[in-house]
Amino acid sequence: MIKYKIFVLFLFTISLFSINFVSAEKQKEWELLGKIIYLDPGHGGSDPGAMYKNIKEKDINLILCQKLSEKLEKKGAIVYMTRYGDYDLSENYTINHKRSDLSKRVHMINESEADLYLSIHLNAENSSSWKGIQVYYDDVKKENKTIADLFYKNFKKELSNVRENKRINNLYLLRRIQKPGVLIEVGFLSNPNDRYLLRQEEYQEKITNLFAKVITNYFLP
Template structure:
């Protein structure tokens, strides 16, 4: 079967060569060029500057696409039944996420404070450490806020204390506040995970201290619940140092309870952490759009 196809192909080439040769000497090509033309995956008829070249290219295209291609199984993937592979450029996505508010926070300075860290892991339950969860969500939130146009200041970006190791708790908290004040932040948001002796309690809540922070606390809380489906434990005024001592609108988000087995599993999940970051980011964008 293969030998028959080759014989037919040779006959077609001979006939086409005898047909094309009388047209004009200037378009005659060596056999190696002819073979190269016939085995090219595409032939452009627009590259020639004359009608004669276009005619010859058209004839070659016909011979290759309609006769030689099907005989020798050359050409496009449609003749073999394969599906072309789509390759996305490095560092980008073929389908970029539509949930990023590009430029929605342009010019805003936001301090993201992952609670605890280093020698202070915070709440620990069900083999989950609060400091690890806080940092994981904070890094995801940093990325989303940056994509939305904000300048993001992280009080910490790894598992360490903000003040020098060995500092008092007061010095540690003051170091976090100082980052917000020295960078003239438009918003300060501290991320925490909760615990309770009653391990059936679960849900997310958002705290604020001053009246100027109440609106952003409510908006972020609602967006967080919408994104995660967590039990809504609402917003509440509190006297936590980091939200009491900052001059800009400031909130403290308790993302869930590590003491609850089911919620601890979710908090430790990258997908759920993305949902938390998404909800907080949406709330922040909404807050600034209403100002």
């Protein structure tokens, strides 16, 4: 009988260990469980954004957001995107197409329960010497600077061309969004090196892994 009791106790102990093991593993996998994240791939449809020959900003923005979305979902987050394909969000009958598109994006994010948003863009300049990744934020919410600083800190560790964060309080989109978040200009299509990298799947993976890491760090410091 004593042997039997010891055996039962043994089984019980084993099962406790395995339950702990599973839940610890799950916790690690689902670090973003319960978090809602809104991704905004800039431009779309009739608005290509920045361009270089046939390379369009809108397409790369969408690819980066799709990759990031998958990674965040794997960590347990609920992810929404302002667009899932190549279209813009303006109402057809409006005169100011661009304003209508941006206003719809603001509305979608504000109406959501998002804990964080990220607007993804690429830059372009007349001179090809401008290069690097840069975070734009509006201090309409105090968390925005914290998020921008966290991105900057991690970019500096892992990327070679990082521009200083830019506080910008007159962008239509950033000023009106009532959720915490930032806009990231991932690189310059007008710079040959940035343009090359932005189109490489390996670099797209690296960048979106880094974004997912920073977002996780923000929620779990």
